[in-house]
Amino acid sequence: MPSQCLDISPEVSKALARGQPVVALESTILSHGMPWPENVETAHAVEKIIRDTGAVPATTAILKGRLKAGLSEAEIDYIGSHSQEMHKASRRDLPWLMAKGENGTTTVASTMIIAAKAGIRIFATGGIGGVHRGAQETFDISADLQELARTPVAVVCAGPKIILDLGLTMEYLETMGVTVVGYGTHKLPGFYVRETQWAVDCRADSPVEVANILRARWSLGVDGGVLITNPVEKSQSLTLEEVEVIMEGALQDMASEGVTGKAITPWLIKRLHEATRGRSLATNIELLKNNVQLAAQIACDYC
Ligand code: PSU
Ligand code: MN
Numbered sequence: 001m002p003s004q005c006l007d008i009s010p011e012v013s014k015a016l017a018r019g020q021p022v023v024a025l026e027s028t029i030l031s032h033g034m035p036w037p038e039n040v041e042t043a044h045a046v047e048k049i050i051r052d053t054g055a056v057p058a059t060t061a062i063l064k065g066r067l068k069a070g071l072s073e074a075e076i077d078y079i080g081s082h083s084q085e086m087h088k089a090s091r092r093d094l095p096w097l098m099a100k101g102e103n104g105t106t107t108v109a110s111t112m113i114i115a116a117k118a119g120i121r122i123f124a125t126g127g128i129g130g131v132h133r134g135a136q137e138t139f140d141i142s143a144d145l146q147e148l149a150r151t152p153v154a155v156v157c158a159g160p161k162i163i164l165d166l167g168l169t170m171e172y173l174e175t176m177g178v179t180v181v182g183y184g185t186h187k188l189p190g191f192y193v194r195e196t197q198w199a200v201d202c203r204a205d206s207p208v209e210v211a212n213i214l215r216a217r218w219s220l221g222v223d224g225g226v227l228i229t230n231p232v233e234k235s236q237s238l239t240l241e242e243v244e245v246i247m248e249g250a251l252q253d254m255a256s257e258g259v260t261g262k263a264i265t266p267w268l269i270k271r272l273h274e275a276t277r278g279r280s281l282a283t284n285i286e287l288l289k290n291n292v293q294l295a296a297q298i299a300c301d302y303c
Pocket of ligand 2: 261
């Protein structure tokens with residue numbers, strides 16, 4: 001349901017009109033999650049994976065105050081090479097960016113909003129935001145979780161980011177009624193880390209099985225999305241032990257440097273990148289490609 005504030009690209013628009021599969025993509029991962037030029041290369045590579053699988057990619061952003069579903073190559077290149085001027089835009093940021101005609105890159109929450117407005121049901125990303133470590137004190141809970149509770153979009157990811165408190169994140173998702181599916185696993189994947197100690201609600205072993213869960217979810221007529229967690233390949237996974245060692249120092253430095261609010265996730269991602277000498281970036285890129293591939297297959301089966 002295109003609205004006045006939303007531009008759907010001609011390619012995406014045509015696919016939606018014909019009932020063809022479309023996969024939404026976020027853009028904060030490009031501006032705040034990866035350095036240039038890897039961000040631009042990855043953005044084009046994942047769009048290609050989606051097209052090669054028979055679906056159409058719809059990368060989302062806010063450009064000059066307009067919500068975008070589907071970007072041109074030039075727009076992707078611009079965002080990737082002008083990361084500094086891109087506001088990280090979650091649900092709360094959309095109104096002021098729109099009113100002021102600003103540029104912003106979309107988080108999981110705002111991508112879900114744009115996808116739902118455009119009529120796109122499947123969205124692929126790297127990892128979602130969640131309940132931060134120490135949230136008992138800080139109240140830092142990503143708006144991604146509330147969005148999953150209310151917006152009817154399926155998010156394919158490699159799990160909540162391991163920088164979070166995964167136990168509390170799972171509790172929160174349960175409270176909010178979000179179905180969490182493990183793709184080929186009963187254990188919750190933790191983004192860079194293939195497997196964690198937490199269990200998922202249900203396991204699915206094929207794109208068709210996932211598509212059936214999505215249809216059942218939306219036939220209920222209640223609000224909300226579904227989280228599909230797809231473990232990163234074994235050969236690409238970081239170990240829980242190495243991540244925990246890095247996180248211990250990172251959380252101390254983060255506190256002493258006074259990093260707060262929406263800067264936290266990008267700061268921790270960058271810290272892991274440096275501490276692993278680029279291995280976490282390579283993992284991030286691989287898991288994203290993996291998720292995009294799965295999302296495109298699910299979209300084909302869903303349509
Ligand atoms: N991936 C990254 N870096 C990021 C994000 C993803 O490598 O910054 C973004 C995602 O868009 C996710 C968001 O939705 O972080 C969550 O941020 P917050 O915890 O501030 O809601
Ligand atoms: Mn936060």
